[in-house]
Amino acid sequence: MPKNFNTIKIYLTDEEKFEDALFEYNFDRDSQIEPIYIYPEGYHEMTDEEIEHDELISQKIYEAEMNDDKKEADRLRELLTPIGPMPIIDIQKTLELIPIEDRQYFIDELDKDSYEEKILLKCLNCDFEEEAPYDIIEECWDSGPYPISYCPHCDKPKFVPVDIYNKKKKK
Numbered sequence: 001m002p003k004n005f006n007t008i009k010i011y012l013t014d015e016e017k018f019e020d021a022l023f024e025y026n027f028d029r030d031s032q033i034e035p036i037y038i039y040p041e042g043y044h045e046m047t048d049e050e051i052e053h054d055e056l057i058s059q060k061i062y063e064a065e066m067n068d069d070k071k072e073a074d075r076l077r078e079l080l081t082p083i084g085p086m087p088i089i090d091i092q093k094t095l096e097l098i099p100i101e102d103r104q105y106f107i108d109e110l111d112k113d114s115y116e117e118k119i120l121l122k123c124l125n126c127d128f129e130e131e132a133p134y135d136i137i138e139e140c141w142d143s144g145p146y147p148i149s150y151c152p153h154c155d156k157p158k159f160v161p162v163d164i165y166n167k168k169k170k171k
């Protein structure tokens with residue numbers, strides 16, 4: 001279906017493409033290839049307590065946002081455990097763990113311009129907006145010139161691509 005609205009394409013880094021390829025490769029295999037990571041300076045491994053604490057805070061942030069309490073949501077966000085830089089997969093070293101005859105698959109995947117596609121949706125009823133993965137939205141789009149879903153904020157079937165929102169609100 002031709003789209004009369006824009007989506008956001010985010011191109012994957014080589015590391016992201018490699019991790020996706022490894023996930024596919026490991027899927028359904030008896031012996032899993034464990035990736036090798038580079039741990040940047042300042043990397044902080046979360047403890048179980050911190051994970052539990054952050055889950056609780058995230059839940060409260062979600063509730064505050066649903067209540068339109070932006071100030072409280074911002075205050076709560078400050079309480080989340082600061083995450084340092086994330087570990088990065090070591091492509092070269094991990095590739096060396098893959099049997100030679102299977103390596104071409106990874107090299108081909110790295111050559112591709114793979115991207116993640118997202119869409120910004122906005123509610124015609126309450127103005128709530130949220131980004132969503134486009135493949136999920138597209139799957140639920142049966143007919144009509146653009147996808148419409150239920151707004152997670154006001155529950156009305158008025159959640160549309162932001163371009164459509166802008167066109168309709170201009171009239």
Ligand SMILES: [Zn+2]
Pocket residue numbers: 123124125126127128151152153154155156158
């Ligand atoms: Zn709404």
